[in-house]
Amino acid sequence: MSTTILEERKDQIHRTGEGAIDIACNRESLAGAVSQRACVFCGSRVVLYPIADALHLVHGPIGCAVYTWDIRGSLSSGPEIHRLSFSTDLQETDVIFGGEKKLEAALDELIDRHDPEAAFVYSTCIVGLIGDDLEAVCRKMSEKKGIPVLPVMSEGFKGSKRAGYEAACNAMFRLIGTGSTEDISPVSVNIFGDFNLAGEIWIIREYFEKMGVQVVANVTGDGRVNDIARCHGAGLNLVQCSGATLHLAQLMEDKFGIPFERVSYLGIEDMADSLYKVADFFKDKDPGIVERTQKLVKEELEKLIPELARYRRDLEGKKVAMYVGGSFKAFSLVKAFRHLGMQVVLVGSQTGTKEDYAELAQITDPGTVIIDDANPLELSHFIKELDVDVFVGGVKERPIAFKLGVGFCDHNHERKEALEGFKGMLNFAREIHSSAMSPVWQFAPRRASRIAAAKKEAVNE
Amino acid sequence: MSNKTKTTARPNYVSTTNACKLCTPLGASLAFRGVEGAIPFLHGSQGCATYMRRYIISHFREPVDIASSALGEKNAIYGGGPNLKKGILNVMKKYEPALVGVATTCLTETIGDDVPMNIKEFRAEFGEDLDLPELVQVSTPSYNGTHTDGWHGAVRSLVEQLCTTKADAAHRVNILPNMISCEDVRHLKDICRDFGIDATILPDISETLDGPSLEDYVKIPSGGTPIEGIKTMSGSKGTIEFGRCLPKETGGSSLEAAFGVKNHRIGLPMGLRESDRLFEALEDISGTPMPRRYELERGRLVDAYVDGHKYIFGKRAVVYGEEDLVVGLCAFLAEIGVDVVLAGTGARNKGLDEAIAAVTNGVARIAPEVREGVDFHDIAAEAETLAPDILIGHSKGYRYAKAWGVPLVRVGFPIHDRFGGQRTRHIGYGGTLNLFDRVVNAFIEKKQADSSIGYGYI
Numbered sequence: 019m020s021t022t023i024l025e026e027r028k029d030q031i032h033r034t035g036e037g038a039i040d041i042a043c044n045r046e047s048l049a050g051a052v053s054q055r056a057c058v059f060c061g062s063r064v065v066l067y068p069i070a071d072a073l074h075l076v077h078g079p080i081g082c083a084v085y086t087w088d089i090r091g092s093l094s095s096g097p098e099i100h101r102l103s104f105s106t107d108l109q110e111t112d113v114i115f116g117g118e119k120k121l122e123a124a125l126d127e128l129i130d131r132h133d134p135e136a137a138f139v140y141s142t143c144i145v146g147l148i149g150d151d152l153e154a155v156c157r158k159m160s161e162k163k164g165i166p167v168l169p170v171m172s173e174g175f176k177g178s179k180r181a182g183y184e185a186a187c188n189a190m191f192r193l194i195g196t197g198s199t200e201d202i203s204p205v206s207v208n209i210f211g212d213f214n215l216a217g218e219i220w221i222i223r224e225y226f227e228k229m230g231v232q233v234v235a236n237v238t239g240d241g242r243v244n245d246i247a248r249c250h251g252a253g254l255n256l257v258q259c260s261g262a263t264l265h266l267a268q269l270m271e272d273k274f275g276i277p278f279e280r281v282s283y284l285g286i287e288d289m290a291d292s293l294y295k296v297a298d299f300f301k302d303k304d305p306g307i308v309e310r311t312q313k314l315v316k317e318e319l320e321k322l323i324p325e326l327a328r329y330r331r332d333l334e335g336k337k338v339a340m341y342v343g344g345s346f347k348a349f350s351l352v353k354a355f356r357h358l359g360m361q362v363v364l365v366g367s368q369t370g371t372k373e374d375y376a377e378l379a380q381i382t383d384p385g386t387v388i389i390d391d392a393n394p395l396e397l398s399h400f401i402k403e404l405d406v407d408v409f410v411g412g413v414k415e416r417p418i419a420f421k422l423g424v425g426f427c428d429h430n431h432e433r434k435e436a437l438e439g440f441k442g443m444l445n446f447a448r449e450i451h452s453s454a455m456s457p458v459w460q461f462a463p464r465r466a467s468r469i470a471a472a473k474k475e476a477v478n479e
Numbered sequence: 480m481s482n483k484t485k486t487t488a489r490p491n492y493v494s495t496t497n498a499c500k501l502c503t504p505l506g507a508s509l510a511f512r513g514v515e516g517a518i519p520f521l522h523g524s525q526g527c528a529t530y531m532r533r534y535i536i537s538h539f540r541e542p543v544d545i546a547s548s549a550l551g552e553k554n555a556i557y558g559g560g561p562n563l564k565k566g567i568l569n570v571m572k573k574y575e576p577a578l579v580g581v582a583t584t585c586l587t588e589t590i591g592d593d594v595p596m597n598i599k600e601f602r603a604e605f606g607e608d609l610d611l612p613e614l615v616q617v618s619t620p621s622y623n624g625t626h627t628d629g630w631h632g633a634v635r636s637l638v639e640q641l642c643t644t645k646a647d648a649a650h651r652v653n654i655l656p657n658m659i660s661c662e663d664v665r666h667l668k669d670i671c672r673d674f675g676i677d678a679t680i681l682p683d684i685s686e687t688l689d690g691p692s693l694e695d696y697v698k699i700p701s702g703g704t705p706i707e708g709i710k711t712m713s714g715s716k717g718t719i720e721f722g723r724c725l726p727k728e729t730g731g732s733s734l735e736a737a738f739g740v741k742n743h744r745i746g747l748p749m750g751l752r753e754s755d756r757l758f759e760a761l762e763d764i765s766g767t768p769m770p771r772r773y774e775l776e777r778g779r780l781v782d783a784y785v786d787g788h789k790y791i792f793g794k795r796a797v798v799y800g801e802e803d804l805v806v807g808l809c810a811f812l813a814e815i816g817v818d819v820v821l822a823g824t825g826a827r828n829k830g831l832d833e834a835i836a837a838v839t840n841g842v843a844r845i846a847p848e849v850r851e852g853v854d855f856h857d858i859a860a861e862a863e864t865l866a867p868d869i870l871i872g873h874s875k876g877y878r879y880a881k882a883w884g885v886p887l888v889r890v891g892f893p894i895h896d897r898f899g900g901q902r903t904r905h906i907g908y909g910g911t912l913n914l915f916d917r918v919v920n921a922f923i924e925k926k927q928a929d930s931s932i933g934y935g936y937i
Binding site for chain 2: 047057059083103120394402
């Protein structure tokens, strides 16, 4: 009775060109389906994690903290408190008698030890159940220690990763508006939804510097509490990533009237478009900005395009599948792969929305499989069916590709290679090239027999 | 010479920084992965399964499918039973498992889900119409114990829930090997084969977590302890279980109590003397003297000890990780003249100090500080007084080794920053020899790196 795609999941899969897209999404993961998704806590943790001068205390049993210890390749140009894993390590007695006292004592101890600018306290499943009053403990400790101590209401079972993004944004929003906005240029932005993996935010900040745009706060890659506290002084919010910080941008628009633009720093068009969007937004305040931006993009492309062409020669016609957390990244990747002459045949995401999937259906070729909240058996099924050469995903997807003898590129938060910006596009091309062109695939049984069959066919002809 | 360790109380910290342990259901999931046709199933919210998969995959570099009952808010209030049943049905449809290993999480333990009852109901509801897999359950609240408790708990559950009748006597040994590597399990199999005795090794992760490249993506990797093998453990000649810090009741003690299968509880066979115990137990159970191959291996190990002793004598080591791995490492390091200055585990109430005293008796030059419930903050707090020359443990100690400018020899789980953790050999004369080479070479490498002269002859 084995079945690859469970009946209840069939409406979460669509093929571009086969009728109007009406994909089911934003659903709870199906029990027993082995979803690739994590939980609410995970959503909050990954968003807030890169704020490097804050203490991130996970209130719960040890697992939640250890599995997220130094989980991202988020770099800091200064403090690195974020790379440590703090937990209240709740024990049975705490579960019975409540964990508030332990939380208070832990905050007391850790704030004294690390002298952070703020503390985020993450709620986990168990805390939601035993009913610890995080709000009260945080308020008390905030007064005692003189720094913001912010509860993050991220009980794991309260939805999906997306709900965690919202909890993270709500926690950060309490900081915003508390800092001084002096010295902020009218031509200024906040970078939202970038996590400075492998120093990517530094590449992007350099572009803005060259354009004459001040960056007030990185939210949250290489983030600082005091920058976030005064980021309501910026002229524009730039929101990358599908959902991680969109909620925060909306809150800021409502309260402070700061507009936002959705951007992406991945690939050539999206990177350039994002810079042009910013130039266009500020052109009345700074008439020279458009020209400076054009010059910057031109210079970068002159360096990049010839180099890309070398990789394209090898990669032309190869097929790609991708499974990403947020689907916004997928839009950029589909375009980036076109520059390498490659065809995307499968796009999946953990947390895409109806609008995201509709857009994916727009930009992908007929026959492309679009899938929401997939799992290992579905992914492996489509990798085989679509005869994929390279798979793009995160650590959990890697062994699925490798077992099938397929190249793999880690485009998730554990990556240690910068893939954003024009410079990142070159790194990306190089990585895809080394993933697809290695001779090892000749020895992987599934591909080996295929290559042998192709050779045999050639002889028969 | 001292054989008494000194246990220092953990400093009075409330919080944990960079823990030296993992949570209970992770250990259970790993153990269930070592049974043929089995799929681990976590009864809790989706995140637990996903996080643990990610963590395990990073070490083994293998697909690790762990199902979840994916509980949401409503289930947390009204109980997770229905989702558990639905989840098992879905896993049956997709994976056709021979066994589903259900482990609880902090969520389902706290809301008080009665998993044994849910499983009983499940059998009653679907048992007539469907060909049900074996269903084994273990209680693994993550606020109680560490991943090693989850591991031992799952092993005991497998034995007690599957091996329920006295099987026919057979020339066979049961081995409950504790948390060793895939390569270690393969080594154990070789040893038993050379002794001419069949072995039921539970769990057997040698293939399921270190499989070959294949034609197709297999839903459940081949290998693992056969279920029939577990059911007939009651007919074996004896059980050998590794671990001096085990709970009182284990799979081995159960088999002894219920079916009179003699339980030989020995430490992890690391170092010469602890490995001798394994071979003695095998001689005893199989009635076969130690094969020449292992006599030679033992001899080579002693020879290497002698050849390498000057590189390492009197060096100071900090050792951390799972309680029994730490004991094994102490046994080994004491034999080669390396002084363990601190031996730490994240677990509590394991009798680590007595176990270390027992295995280092007569050879250790100093008694280490022994710490249970340790985290890396504790270890680091004493770096100056400890003045270690080497760290031996899993990858998570790297930032400290780097800060102190000393080598880290990676053993156990997880190895996240090196390649081939699943193929690391730790046990038996061969595994010890392998570890010995690595320890000696770590010091030689350090000496070379620190020297301004390009010595190519050290």
